[in-house]
Amino acid sequence: MxxxxxxxxxxxxxxxxxxxxxxxxxxxxxxxxxxxxxxRGGGNQEVLDVSDVVILAIPFKHVRQTIEQLSGFEGKIVISPVNPMARSGHFYYDPPAEGSAAEFIKGLLPEEARLVTAFNNIAGNRWRAIDEELDYSVAVCSDDEDAKKTVMDIVNSVSRLRAYDAGPLAVSSIIESITPLLLNIARFNKMKDVGVLFR
Ligand SMILES: NC(=O)c1ccc[n+]([C@@H]2O[C@H](COP(=O)([O-])OP(=O)(O)OC[C@H]3O[C@@H](n4cnc5c(N)ncnc54)[C@H](OP(=O)(O)O)[C@@H]3O)[C@@H](O)[C@H]2O)c1
Known part of the structure; x- marks a missing residue:
């Protein structure tokens, strides 16, 4: 939307x-x-075929199966908002051996795909509240500077979102791990849709 x-x-x-x-x-x-x-809508492969930028809005546990069923990621910008998390009383970051969801995804994609981590820390509920502004900061990281710039422009086009360059893809674990922190703060302080604003 x-x-x-x-x-x-x-x-x-x-x-x-x-x-x-x-x-x-x-x-x-x-x-x-x-x-x-x-x-417009379509099957995953059909949509991938016509897209320049792909957002992998899929739970971490289904990422491998989804990517392995698709082909043609070469040259495309792929955005990972994926946060590998678990819960036992509280939420905690639960990354794969690669260090982060993004680095795991990098290993599944062809070398020519241009992976960018972004949109990890904004609650889905806020996206859906279409009549309200989205007033958050968005940390963006990638090893592909041009792809990162394109994604930062996309971020900055949405409501009051503001993109910040967080560095190389190796920073993904830090960005992803902010989300369980936000969920714990929301839960233990009876807040809703807690987000991040850098100033
Ligand atoms: N929700 C949030 O507030 C939020 C915030 C920041 C980041 N994220 C990240 O964004 C990603 C998506 O989160 P979400 O809450 O939107 O997830 P979700 O609603 O549980 O799932 C998103 C989509 O993933 C596909 N999917 C579900 N099960 C699948 C399976 N077994 N195999 C293949 N695809 C499957 C489904 O698409 P189809 O059924 O249409 O194929 C589903 O609509 C996650 O990695 C999450 O960490 C979420």
């Missing part, structure tokens, strides 16, 4: 009908607010 006002968005799913339905909801909701948008 937030991105389709600025970019041609394609929503991918294992179930094409579900993606088309999500896309129709997006268009109806935005047009109802007098906003023009560009959004």
């Amino acid at each position: 937030r991105l389709s006002v600025h970019y041609d968005v394609a929503i991918g799913s294992r179930d094409e009908a579900k993606a088309c339905s999500s896309s129709e909801c997006t268009v109806t909701l935005l047009r109802g607010r007098g906003l023009s948008c560009s959004c």
